[in-house]
Amino acid sequence: xxxxxxxxxxxxxVVITGAFSGVGAALLDVLAELGGPxxxxxxxxxxxxxxxxxxxxxxxxxxxxxxxxxxxxxxIDVLFNNAGIAATHPVEDVMAVNWLGLRQLxxxxxxxxxxxxxxxxxxxxxxxQWPGHLQEVLECISIESPExxxxxxxxxxxxxxxxxxxxxxxxxxxxxxxxxxxxxxKVRTNSVCPAPIDTPLLPDFNKTMTxxxxxxxxxxxxxxxATPRDIxxxxxxxxxxxxxxVNGVNLNVDNGFSAFMTTxxxxxxxxx
Ligand SMILES: NC(=O)c1ccc[n+]([C@@H]2O[C@H](COP(=O)([O-])OP(=O)(O)OC[C@H]3O[C@@H](n4cnc5c(N)ncnc54)[C@H](O)[C@@H]3O)[C@@H](O)[C@H]2O)c1
Numbered sequence: 616x617x618x619x620x621x622x623x624x625x626x627x628x629v630v631i632t633g634a635f636s637g638v639g640a641a642l643l644d645v646l647a648e649l650g651g652p653x654x655x656x657x658x659x660x661x662x663x664x665x666x667x668x669x670x671x672x673x674x675x676x677x678x679x680x681x682x683x684x685x686x687x688x689x690x691i692d693v694l695f696n697n698a699g700i701a702a703t704h705p706v707e708d709v710m711a712v713n714w715l716g717l718r719q720l721x722x723x724x725x726x727x728x729x730x731x732x733x734x735x736x737x738x739x740x741x742x743x744q745w746p747g748h749l750q751e752v753l754e755c756i757s758i759e760s761p762e763x764x765x766x767x768x769x770x771x772x773x774x775x776x777x778x779x780x781x782x783x784x785x786x787x788x789x790x791x792x793x794x795x796x797x798x799x800x801k802v803r804t805n806s807v808c809p810a811p812i813d814t815p816l817l818p819d820f821n822k823t824m825t826x827x828x829x830x831x832x833x834x835x836x837x838x839x840x841a842t843p844r845d846i847x848x849x850x851x852x853x854x855x856x857x858x859x860x861v862n863g864v865n866l867n868v869d870n871g872f873s874a875f876m877t878t879x880x881x882x883x884x885x886x887x
Contacts, residue, residue: 619856620650621855621856621857622649622851622852622855622856622857623649623650623855623856624646624649624650624651624652624851624854624855625649625650625651625652626650626652627650627652627653627692627693628652628653628655628689628690628691628692629646629652629653629654629655629691629692629693629694629695629854630654630655630656630657630687630691630693630694630695630720630724631643631654631655631656631657631695631697632656632657632658632672632674632695632696632697632698632716632717632720633657633658633674633697633698633699633737634654634656634658634662634664634666634697635656635658635659635660635661635662635663636660636814636815637812637814637815637816637843638697638737638809638812638814638843638846638847638850639656639658639662639695639697639698639847640662640663640664640843641842641843641844641846641847642695642697642847642850642851643656643662643664643665643666644664644665644844644847645844645847645848645850645851646665646851647664647665649851649855651665652692652693653667653668654666654667654668655667655668655669655670655687656668656669656670657670657672657674657683657698657720658671658672658698659671659672659673670683670686670687674698674711674712674716674717674720675700675708675711675712675715675716676711676716677715677719677761680716680719680720680723681719681723683720684719684720684723684724687724687727689727690727690728690729691724691727691728691729691732692728692729692732692733692854693728693732693733693734693735693854694720694721694724694728694732694733694734694735695735695736695737695850695854696717696720696721696734696735696736696737696786697736697737697850698712698716698717699712699713699737699739699782699816700712700713700816700819701779701816701819701820701822701823702777702778702779702819702823703819703822703823705778706768706775706776706777706778707761707765707768707778709777709778709779709782710764710765710768710775710778710781710782710785711761713778713779713782713783713785713786714756714782714785714786714789715761715764717736717786717789718756718789721734721736721793721804725797725800725802728797728800728802729802730800730801730802731801731802731856731859732801732802732803733802733803733804733805733853733854733855733858734793734797734802734803734804734805735804735805735806735807735850735853735854736786736789736790736804736805736806736807737786737806737807737809737846737850738783738786738787738790738806738807738808738865739779739780739783739786739808739809740808740809740810740867740869740872740873741779741780741783741824742780742781742782742783742784742785742786742787742808742865743784743787743808743865743867743873744780744784745784745787745788748774749788751771751774752784752785752788753788753792754767755767755768755771755785756785756788756789756792768781777823779823783808786806787806787808787865790804790805790806790863790864790865791863791865794862794863795863798862803853803858803859803861803862804862804863805853805858805861805862805863805864805865805866806853806864806865806866807846807849807850807853807866807868808865808866808867808868808869808873809841809845809846809868809869810832810833810836810840810841810867810868810869810870810872811829811832811833811840811841812840812841812842812843812845812846813840813841813842813843814843817829817840827885827886828886831885831886832872834885835872835875835881835882835885836869836870836871836872836875837870837871839870841868841869841870845868846868849866849868853866
């Protein structure tokens, strides 16, 4: 008996947030190459890449995400939570889009995600500092209402900062924590954690994190910046049957940058 190709997406039904540009737009192309699943896109802007349906959605607004969940009927194989914004936006918007909307959509659509399905989140290496304050992140991600969360953020300004790195810490810790709940339904949950990527968001990071820091990170990661397709291919892997025993993983896609940091092999002189 022939088995389906482990990376095959044909006959699958996929939901992607943030596919107008950058990583999400590249993911539309990669999925088309991997069999052309039915793809439902949630974004502020209508995507141009291959898709089956577009639901205009603001991932930072509870009512908008709820309306999108209502509009999606029937079974889903893979949910890609990819939409995100930089800290050029107010901290509450960053937390709402990057964290709260992602959780709301994941939990709202979980009942429709089929056995052997998957959730793949786009986090960031910027969210890799959670081991230094795991209890606070766990406390934060247990908060249900946006108002309470924003109050908590106001009380933890030193930790939350401009919201970007902290929102991605929430995504990384939630990826590990929720992987246990989704596994009950035989649904895997993982995240991809990219280094800087050459997308329309990069100039925003150059502003909020400084161009010097971004260029230094790229330099220490071997001198070439990740392409949207590099990250899209990893997301496609995490959502595919090929990753059927991969669960609760935050996968750094950074050309080794995090490994070099951990093993003391980065040169900080360029940051001085
Ligand atoms: N570019 C980088 O250097 C980098 C590095 C690490 C992680 N990331 C993450 O990668 C993901 C994709 O970002 P990108 O770099 O492709 O940027 P991008 O700006 O090209 O793509 C973001 C997508 O999200 C959509 N979007 C923005 N706000 C939205 C909202 N409120 N509701 C619905 N959709 C919204 C945009 O229209 C766009 O399609 C984000 O989660 C980002 O945080 C980016």
